[in-house]
Amino acid sequence: MDFALPPEIDDVRRRVRAFVDTTILPLERDPAAYDEHENIAPAVLEEVRAKAKAAGLWSLQMPKERGGGGLNTVGMAACYEEMNRSIFGPVCFNSAAPDDGNMVLLNKVGTEAQKERWLQPIIDGKVRSSIVMTEPDPGSGSDPAGMMLTRAEKRGDRWVVHGRKWFITGAEAASHFILLARTSDDPRKGLSAFLYHKDQPGWRIERRIPIMGPEEHGGHCELVFDGLEIPEDDVLMKIGDGLKATQIRLGTARLTHCMRWLGLSKRALEIATEYVSRRQAFGKALAKRESVQTMLGDAALQIEMGRLLTMKAAWKLDQGDFARKEVSMAKVVVADVLHQAIDVAIQLNGARGYSKDTPLEWMYRYARQAKLVDGASEVHKMVLSRFLMEEGQDFWRWGV
Structure with a gap:
């Protein structure tokens, strides 16, 4: 590989660095810029995000036709490194976890209808998202295929979900969720991925789990599913493709x-x-x-x-x-x-x-x-x- 960055990517990298230096780093010294969980306060964040959009530095990892910067993975590596010179940096550019990974996944595998409904609002910064995988012991952690206990069962034209998840990053602030649940006991095709909105009934946030470090917006939460119904159109990829x-x-x-x-x-x-x-x-x-x-x-x-x-x-x-x-x-x-x-x-x-x-x-x-x-x-x-x-x-x- 060639370790020299293409000029157009290096230009974006330099612009990100300058934005961090002039707009974001000064906020770290202002106690009023922090929320109660030691992250950038929502009102301050919205102001910085508006400036990042105006500077053409928004959602750089997403396709240009969807309002992003069209960077490839090498370009992301160079620019993300510059973003996180500040403890507040990535979220200001819409490049923080878990939204970042969720956007990449939805852009790669979602149907056009799913991209319009579930992806585009995240790219635009109108909603936050979360991915729901990890479970309390004895459920899934590093071995989701073998240990996932949350189940989705087909009833008519709906999938009905029961189970419990925890340490779900960003859940308290999220509107769009990607949920992994067991749909069969097949060792390789037993899991499926589903999309759901925060306002759908049949689930709840049990608690926001305190952690030792500063928290992402929305924290790390424990969720309970007691009959969440998901229509077939909101299956991501195919049944059995969750892993x-x-x-x-x-x-x-x-x-x-x-x-x-x-x-x-x-x-x-x-x-x-x-x-x-x-x-x-x-x-x-x-x-x-x-x-x-x-x-x-x-x-x-x-x-x-x-x-x-x-x-x-x-x-x-x-x-x-x-x-x-x-x-x-x-x-x-x-x-x-x-x-x-x-x-x-x-x-x-x-x-x-x-x-x-x-x-x-x-x-x-x-x-x-x-x-x-x-x-x-x-x-x-x-x-x-x-x-x-x-x-x-x-x-x-x-x-x-």
Whole structure:
């Protein structure tokens, strides 16, 4: 692959960076810009989103004919990294999870009617969305095909859903939902994907689950389904294609997490390098100390390794490859990179880093989820082990 960005993509990247610098980063220093869950306040967000739309930086991952920017996956990698130099960044551009992954999935597999009804309002920023998969023990987590307990049964021309889900990101703020439920006991074709609206009866939010870190808009919720009825037109793909739908969604969604986390990692080092360059101790700036240089150099190295893995996976996705190995590698490495970069930045800032005078403590609490969301790191390593056992030396083959 060619690591040089096409000029048109680099132009968008530069514009995103400038927008983050001038419009979003200043908000992090304003207590009034935060909501009660430590995210950007809704009223402030709407103002910033309007500016992003006016600047032509809205929904860059979606087709131009639907009002997006038409970026491919490589372009997304470059621009998402710039967006998440701010803790508020991605949502301001309509590029935050879970909306981002849901839009990508609906755009790839939805019918034209489904795109108009369910996708276009998300692209336009009129509604938020959520994907409903994970269940409480003993239900599905990393093994949805084998453990999903929520069931949808056909009754007449409707599918009727009963079950319970939890840690559903964004559910409290969402209007459009993608729901995974069991429709048969077939080990590979037993799950199906459905679309439903928040106003449909037969389901409820049981609670918003408190978490250790700052929350996405809409939180992480526990849902109960006690007779939700879904018409046939709102089946996404075909009955039995639910596992396929999740694989299509998660391939890109896992990688977009990596893209954003790399931006946050770089921001942590920005804060660290600025501080150690001016902070004096024992007669010289901290940046002149060999121990500090080693910490910064290693963190910078790890970020670049994560970027290369992420960009390779993005490139393979753009070639039509599923890039399962590459996405898993990036997900494992970048989750660790994020934690390391922020931890180093806190250490080098001392008590200042542990305080709320910088966003580092916010970032540190947020970063711990990286090793869990969209598949725990251990699961991705198991996936890589399976590929190694099947492919042997071909695990590292060059594409020709």
